[in-house]
Amino acid sequence: QKEVEQNSGPLSVPEGAIASLNCTYSDRGSQSFFWYRQYSGKSPELIMFIYSNGDKEDGRFTAQLNKASQYVSLLIRDSQPSDSATYLCAVHYGGSQGNLIFGKGTKLSVKP
Amino acid sequence: NAGVTQTPKFQVLKTGQSMTLQCAQDMNHNSMYWYRQDPGMGLRLIYYSASEGTTDKGEVPNGYNVSRLNKREFSLRLESAAPSQTSVYFCASSEGIPGYFGDGTRLSIL
Numbered sequence: 001q002k003e004v005e006q007n008s009g010p011l012s013v014p015e016g017a018i019a020s021l022n023c024t025y026s027d028r029g030s031q032s033f034f035w036y037r038q039y040s041g042k043s044p045e046l047i048m049f050i051y052s053n054g055d056k057e058d059g060r061f062t063a064q065l066n067k068a069s070q071y072v073s074l075l076i077r078d079s080q081p082s083d084s085a086t087y088l089c090a091v092h093y094g095g096s097q098g099n100l101i102f103g104k105g106t107k108l109s110v111k112p
Numbered sequence: 113n114a115g116v117t118q119t120p121k122f123q124v125l126k127t128g129q130s131m132t133l134q135c136a137q138d139m140n141h142n143s144m145y146w147y148r149q150d151p152g153m154g155l156r157l158i159y160y161s162a163s164e165g166t167t168d169k170g171e172v173p174n175g176y177n178v179s180r181l182n183k184r185e186f187s188l189r190l191e192s193a194a195p196s197q198t199s200v201y202f203c204a205s206s207e208g209i210p211g212y213f214g215d216g217t218r219l220s221i222l
Contacts, residue, residue, distance in 0.1 A: 008152075034209060043202055043213035044155065088155065092209060097143055097162055098170050100209060104154040 002027045004091050006103035014111050019076040021106050023089030026070070033065055033072045036088040038105065044088055048074060079110045114138050118203050118214035125193045125221050133188040133217050135203030144186035145210045146170075146178060148199040155202070161186055193221045 003026040013019045021035075032051045036044040050056045050063040050072065062075040072091075076083055089103040119134045137144065145160040147170075157170030161180040175197060177189045186205075190197060201217045204210035 032209070043216055045213070046209075046211045049209070090155075090209075096168065097208060098145075098157055098160045098168055100157070102155040104152060 002030075002091075002093055002101050004089055004101045004103035006087075006089050006106045008104060009107040010109050011106055012109045012111060013079050015079060015081060017079050017110075019079045019083065019108055019110065021074040021076075021087050021089075021108065023072045023074075023091075023103055024070055025072070025089075025091045025101075027091070027093045028067075028070060030067075030070075030091045030093040032092045033063070034090040034092070034100075035061075035063060035074045036090060036102075038086045038088060040085070076108075079108075081110045081112050084108055084110050116203055116205050116212050116214035118201075118217050120217060121215065122218045123220070125190075125219070127193060127195060127221060129193050130189065130191050131193065132190075133201055133203075133219075134185070135187065135214060136185045137203075137205040137212070138184065139205060139212065140183070141205040141207055141212075142183070143206050143208065143210070144180065145204040145206075146176075146186070146188045147202045147204065147210075148172065148197075149202060149216075150199050158188065158201075195221045197221050 035048040038044045048063045060077045064073045086105040088105045142163045146158040147155045159178040164183045203214040
């Protein structure tokens with residue numbers, strides 16, 4: 001069974017620090033990787049995707065992928081209280097669009 | 113610009129009742145999805161539609177049916193609601209991986 005694992009948290013960081021969110025996946029053939037942000041009581045919002053090994057930067061967000069270790073992470077630089085949310089990792093293991101597995105999410109709390 | 117619109121936002125049903133959750137998108141996307149989200153379980157795919165006229169089962173399809181009425185609309189039907197279907201239901205649309213979600217329907221089955 002294909003699985004996506006995340007630490008549920010909560011992960012607490014001070015304002016201005018780097019928040020590091022981690023995700024591991026079980027299927028070595030997985031092809032693309034996504035990060036969603038979900039504020040409490042709201043719907044998920046796609047914020048990053050990465051397909052190739054290495055880093056991908058978008059503003060304060062950096063996604064990192066290591067396929068050999070089956071590991072994907074999201075770094076948030078200069079964390080702000082508005083970044084406080086649950087971050088969902090999702091892995092597409094190829095084939096149809098339905099083959100997208102979500103992790104259970106990591107709750108991030110940024111303290112002023 | 114509405115994006116993805118779900119109705120209703122809240123609903124309480126009794127066991128055995130039926131209901132249809134409605135979803136419409138105005139972004140001309142081909143793909144639409146229905147997910148449920150339960151505490152501690154993450155998002156799980158119920159059904160999806162890659163294009164108008166096609167539907168496919170996801171991870172947890174039992175107890176549900178769907179209809180892709182046209183390119184804009186994708187409905188989810190519970191024929192005989194059960195307490196295990198108490199959840200938050202999200203509709204999503206995209207041209208590929210789900211990128212745009214509706215606000216959700218909070219459904220309680222008593």
